[in-house]
Amino acid sequence: MPERFELAERLKRLPPYLFAEIDKKKREVRARGVDVIDLGIGDPDLPTPPHVIQALQHAALDPENHRYPSYEGMLAFRQAVADWYAKRFGVTLDPESEVLTLVGSKEGTAHMPLAFVNPGDAVLVPDPGYPVYAAGAWFAGGEVHFMPLRREHGFLPDLDAIPPDVARRARLMYLNYPNNPTAACAGREFFSRVVAFAERHGVIVCHDAMYSELRFDGYEPPSFLEMEGARQVGVEFHSLSKTYSMTGWRIGFCVGNARLVAGLGKVKTNVDSGVFQAVQYAAVAALTGPQDASERYRKIYQERRDVVVEGLRALGWEVDVPKATFFVWVPVSKGLDSRAFATRLLDEVGVVVTPGVGFGPSGEGFYRIALTIETPRLAEAMERLKRLRL
């Protein structure tokens, strides 16, 4: 007999949730009384800056803000985004037509294919990558073509390796730099090649720039939109989640090509009703107010990064020093796959890391450490790794 509430094909086609295995294991090990150190969570542990919270409190008292917000977001917020882009990247945006408010950037990246991908169109997706890109493409009936990110290419996709028939059918390409999970950064030279590729093949570029502000050693990751011609081919996704430790607040934005922004807006008009205005006012305070908190966050993550990189190197593990993001992407010791490695780490020394294969097949051979716990705990985790017998 068929199941009564059979899932739709689009859900059945999603790959199995690989982290479920590690979540279960984590509970088992905790139940044994082990003090588990969790380096698996990509969610800032540092609190939202106080002046942002105050702006929310203030705005929440105003009945004007209790009603439905506008779909595209308040002009005050979109103007703040445009001003921030001008200041940070030297990119001029029209707040009315080139900026759209999102319920977090995850929402926008997931909905984008619904606006522009037809069944059978190819969608180019980085592998390893944030799982939302492939899911969004599948939900729209697109065919996902994974672009492997390899260490020997600096974890940038090899555009020349995309087969001609795929490039011909490609409608949309996702990119994400600074990158989750590899922590790699892309330079302007790579972005210009992406613009040329997009022009040649009529591909829409969706760049997820989520981590552009979690940057270290004075490095300033560029915006894709700085490139000549970029605005003709794509958009950039961003949010306040990581920069201002606001993951729970759910506010982000999509900027760039006006037709693309409008198309995404049209999907959203039909599925959500915008972001609570008090949250938008708080986001304005974050973008336009003092930036000392995010400067402090950068220092803290950088200090943690150094503890991890030095710890791993002392153990003889070769690891690239991230210039941005709060992740470290580490090669697995020879002879083990990333899941087996993560399981042994948890079993033998009570440390949780994320196996690279969870981000796609090309993530195999690596694991991800998130720098979202206090420095002493990270140092303790590095100490524990010494006890691991591989």
Ligand SMILES: *Cc1c(COP(=O)(O)O)cnc(C)c1O
């Ligand atoms: C955290 C993360 C997001 C989600 O951002 P929200 O604005 O909180 O939805 C998007 N992309 C990447 C690569 C992320 O790591």
